[in-house]
Amino acid sequence: METFTYYPGCTLRTKAKDLDVYARKSAEALGIALVEPENWQCCGGTYTTATNEVATKLSAVRTLMAAKDSNGLVTVCSACHNVIKQTNYDISKNEAMANKVKRYLDLEEAYKGETTVYHYLELLRDVVGFDKLKEKVVNPFKGKKIAAYYGCLLLRPSKALAMDDPENPSIMEDFIKAIGGTPVIYAQRNECCGGYITLEDKAQAAKRSSAVMDSAQSMGADMIITACPLCLYNLKKNSGSDMPVYYFTELLAEALGLKEDNNE
């Protein structure tokens, strides 16, 4: 069994428990041990607007350092992934920043981006392999038309995240194929859901998220999947659409026969 460091992040402990629980269960079934570091803290997602650039990196570097000696750091939440992987990229390219962070955190030696960061989807694609995953599926989503919703954060900026082509991605569609479903390609799959604007302008968030849902539904989707808790919230609460929205890990667990309640 291969062991990876697993970083859930705050939302997966509160609002997005399904994203977390099924990610762990499925990993175990796929022969991957996910080990949570002790006393982990915020990914840094709440500091991104700080004016001090070093401050935006500190939290992510703590997490990255905790995984330095493991096979890699696995994240699930789109936002955590975005912040942590971007920080890793920035720090590997900027020695001055690495040294500043070293002094702030009072480290013995500077962290220079040694950890490999995987999004859970990358873990499935690059470590497990979608072919292998396909073999382990017991409840395939046969005949189900599933729309993959990437949102804005999962793949961008593409240079730092190096996960897939942000304009014409395939990783989630390949995942859908692996669990036996039929992927639906629609124009809005990599557009914004409205994000945090829901806090101050519900109408705008409704406009964005309904555009996503309508676009997917009009192309024949039965359901939509995402890796982002905020996307899920907007698509469910603001779009006005009744098409089901799931975390991709829920479908994964169901396909692997790990979800007790199959009717959800």
Next chain:
Amino acid sequence: MQRIGVFVCHCGTNIAATVDVKAVAEALGHEAGVVISQDYQYMCSESGQDLVKNAIKEHNLTGVVVCSCSPRMHENTFRKAAASAGLNPYLVEIANIREQCSWIHKDIASATDKAIVLGKAAVAKVHLNAPLTAGESPVVKRALVIGGGIAGIQTALDIAEAGFEVDIVEKEPTIGGKMAQIDKTFPTLDCAACILTPKMVEAAQNEKITIHSFSEVADVKGFVGNFTVTIKKKARFVDETKCTGCGLCTEKCPMKKVPNEFNMGLDNRTAVYIPFAQAVPKVATIDPNYCLMLKNGKCGVCSKVCTAGAIDYKQTDKMIEQKYGAIVVATGFNPIKPDKYDEFAYSYCPDVVTSLELERLMNAAGPNGGTLLRPSDKTHPHTIVFVQCVGSRCDDEKGKPYCSKICCMYTAKHAMLIREKYPDTEVYVFYIDVRTPGKNFDEFYRRAVEQYNVHYIKGMVGKVTPKADGKIDVQASDLLANEQLHINADMVVLATAIEPDKTARPLATMLTTQMDTNDFFTEAHPKLRPVESATAGIFLSGACQGPKDIPETVAQASAAAAKAIGLLCKNSITCNPCVAHSDELMCNGCSACEKVCPYGAITYQDKEFRMPDRSTAIRRVASVNPAVCQGCGACTVACPSGAMDLNGFSNSQIMAEVDAICK
């Protein structure tokens, strides 16, 4: 005793504004061996050259140092002046105090100091210069044109017209290139095929022109006037000499589902095919990726129906070797694939097409016989949106930084043709700028706007959303009205950037020519030598050098031909005497120089040497072919024993320069 003259140029204010030229002349006048040191406003002018010539005669000079611009500019000028005054031209040295000094410094004192040091280095070198004599090498009176598009065809026709043999190497089964795929040409709207195919036929029928279609350049050796080129004639499984082009095989071939590249994959062709009706040579080609006979040995229909007996399933690639005096590169361009711009939905929506695809959709020989229909459901489109600059003028890695130049004009052409033929169709064009410099070009674009009521909107398209009802939502900004627009369109046409053909880069390596970061061939001088490459004997024709429309391509093709003819007219050319030579007594035959020589100029031979004890020994030593050597100096650096040296740039001369600078 050396008698050296130093001549310091002001270059107007180019040098004199930042370098105290009088102080430079004064300082260099005190150097050992310098008998005269002068400054002058324009040393390259006739009176400036006279100054040099008179000084050579008057002071009986043994060496000349000119402190001026880069030797690339005027080294030849001063060498010629010296020669006319009776001094060996290779006893002239240039100290570059313009590009490498005055232009890059601001402080007069330090720039002057640097100019003096550069002058001292040149004086130190000229002390060691030896007179050199340039040899001559014969010119093979035959030209090679690589690429058989309109550029290559025009160049070949012009060279043949001047009476020289010329070969065209074309990688596709037919010549014609991109122009053959185009429907109409701007700004006159005449049909591309009607003006291109007569030229293709003319090339085929010209006795002086040999067309190697379905062939590639595999290797290039030699140098200006004397290139040896290996051409790979790819197996087409049809005997070119027997095939009559009747097309019976293409009718009977059972494998009919091969994407037709000539129609941009919008319809299918058979496994044995002739790209289009007017192909030259009109000879069938079998596609081994699809032919059932070649793949699994079961079929043979084409062989049975061919009355000429031209089908040959056993044909293999053939290599032919030919000598040429001049090579013209005409490898052309391709539109980029817009798959990195999926905000335009190109990869999954069949009704989003590129402009070249639209050309085929509108062409009478295209997939719809010239009726413009949506690829998805074959219905007539009522609203068409054109998006300009897709991948052009891009500051990110996805696209090209340059303007592709031809898109504004062909989009105006498309818009106009559609409005002319289908007045019920609304046409929108989204642009950043409309760029229409060229004879009758802006008038043409204005006609599209004013006469044909094409809706030109300044602004970019942000998102193309194919909808379930088959319509396409185009979201864009109108920058002049400051509005967000949603256009309910039936088709979207992307004016994709153009890029050099993929074969250009490996070819540039074979030809030892330079390319820019976009893989366009670099001309020898951007203004004054636009059709020559920096490598002697290699000329550039058409879009391989930069984006160009047809009139410009043809103009450059003829210019390249003129340059090639100029070379072929000579019986021999003067060689560069600054070539490497090996000191056989020091050479230990290690092969280090041979390995680094990019021109294959170094060979080894076993020679008999008399040893100190009067015995004889056979030793392996390097020898340089001076006709092939280009004087790059790689071997002199690689040689571990110091046996290899370069005329005009000997190790001792370079060291003398370094010593003078460091003193």
